[in-house]
Amino acid sequence: MISLLRNPRKPLLRITAILSAVWLAACEPVSGIGGNAGPSINTGAAVPVALLVPAGSGNSGDEVLARSLRQAAELAISDLRGVKIDLRVYNTGGNPAQAAQTASQAVDEGAKIILGPVFAEAANAAGLAVASRGVNVLSFSNNTDIAGGNVFVLGPSFPNTANRLVNYAAAKGKRRIMVVHEQTTAGDAGARAIERAIARSGASMVGKASFPFSQQGVVNAIPAIAARAKGGDVDALFLTADTAGALPLLAQMLPEQGVNPDTVKFLGLTRWDIPPATLSLPGVQGGWFAMPDPNLNKQFQSRYQAAFGEPPHPISGLAYDGIAAIGALVRAGKSDALTRGALTQGAGFVGVNGIFRLRADGTNERGLAVAEIRNGQAVVIDAAPRNFGGAGF
Structure with a gap:
């Protein structure tokens, strides 16, 4: 019997659609941000990190995803040794305009780097909103069309x-x-x-x-x-x-x-x-x-389940990876730890999905x-x- 093409907008297929790609129109990569842009930080104090999640959209799937991203980030923070992260969570509603507003608010309130959002248009908007302020955005998108300037994509591309x-x-x-x-x-x-x-x-x-x-x-x-x-x-x-x-x-x-x-x-x-x-x-x-490396991923799933009593969302490991990268850079004790030059260092990082590194063009390489x-x-x-x-x- 012939299988039918299914509608990717159905709620049960939302996870698959997110994993495949959030390819949305009207995305323009941030331009004009070059050199070694990024804020100076005090590595002896807790580093303020903004986490932008899609909660508040009215979609139950977005709420589950938002919670899973937050919890994965919290798990990563608990694994850091000698590094303090002040995680601040902001809801974007999965909306580009709200993402831009919350990104600006997060920087106003002291955020030195932004982790998220998920969807390409929202990530692009967030990057544009804070580009002139020298704050980098590690988005969960895998759409390389938005990569560049101060916007990096963490998703598998x-x-x-x-x-x-x-x-x-x-x-x-x-x-x-x-x-x-x-x-x-x-x-x-x-x-x-x-x-x-x-x-x-x-x-x-x-x-x-x-x-x-x-x-x-x-x-x-x-x-x-x-x-x-x-x-x-x-x-x-x-x-x-x-x-x-x-x-x-x-x-x-x-x-x-x-x-x-x-x-x-x-x-x-x-x-x-x-x-x-x-x-x-x-x-x-x-x-x-x-x-991704299945052994590392299984370890993450097991630890997440034990910590929160539920399985992680399939892309929540990106939040862990983002915190792991930030933590590794801050641990070096340098005030320029969150600049473009530091983020794109060639050795890369190790996360729950294996090794990865950020490229100067905003894309990533994953093992x-x-x-x-x-x-x-x-x-x-x-x-x-x-x-x-x-x-x-």
């Missing part, structure tokens, strides 16, 4: 995931890659990230196909995609689709049209283990996707594992690197 998978695939002999993406803002951005990753690697792009984001759009596109994939010069299909969108349909219909996953490897730009039901789809068996789906389970076939001289970089 398409370019980072694409680089990891393309490099791994090329090393394993899957060098002739066809890109398949949905005709959406996120799909187009994902396709561009894959193309750039291919251009930087030893692989080559041998084809590209897109489809309208609808059930009929996928159905109509499948025959041509399958025909090209069976052309004899395609080693891998790199799919941008996620579980809330076209992935179930593509994973079902492409093999039905004769595409053999044993010959043409399926690669996923999104997490294929969230929700876990995705792992049981017949079409994704044998497919590869990237994920990711490569997993293969086997019998409904995600099995790590290439471990996440433990430093930035390791595999995958």
Whole structure:
């Protein structure tokens, strides 16, 4: 039976939509903030850190996310040694205008750095609001379109995931890659990230196909995609689709049209283990996707559950990572610990999702594992690197 494309606006799919990307229009990266911008701090006193969360929107999912981000930040603070953080939580309502207002208020009240918000437009607005005051924003967004100036994105980005998978695939002999993406803002951005990753690697792009984001759009596109994939010069299909969108349909219909996953490897730009039901789809068996270090992530989930009596939201680890980075920099005892130069130091940081570092252009690099789906389970076939001289970089 053909699976239906589901509406990503439904509450039950909100987590998946957030994990995939918060690709919103009208985002303009902050410009004109260069050099080593950032406030001077007193490392001998508690450092004021503003946490901007989406509470107050009236959406129950936003309330759960806001609470989980706050609690993850609190857990990170409790793990710091010799560093004091004065965490101040502000509600944005998931709204750009309110995010800008609360960001300004937070700086007025002494915040030296801003952690959050989640959604791209809100993060962009917050960054613009405090850019002239030299305060950096570590947003939870993964939309690299807003990165730059005083705005950094902490979320797992398409370019980072694409680089990891393309490099791994090329090393394993899957060098002739066809890109398949949905005709959406996120799909187009994902396709561009894959193309750039291919251009930087030893692989080559041998084809590209897109489809309208609808059930009929996928159905109509499948025959041509399958025909090209069976052309004899395609080693891998790199799919941008996620579980809330076209992935179930593509994973079902492409093999039905004769595409053999044993010959043409399926690669996923999104997490294929969230929700876990995705792992049981017949079409994704044998497919590869990237994920954070599962051992570190499991430790975080266990500690969070023990501390708060509930599981963490899937992206709450970003709040922990942000505090961990701030804490590591402040521990050095330097007054310029929260400047751009300090935030973008090459060694990076270690968080609950593994190693990561912030780049001068506002994007991030994260150490990711490569997993293969086997019998409904995600099995790590290439471990996440433990430093930035390791595999995958």
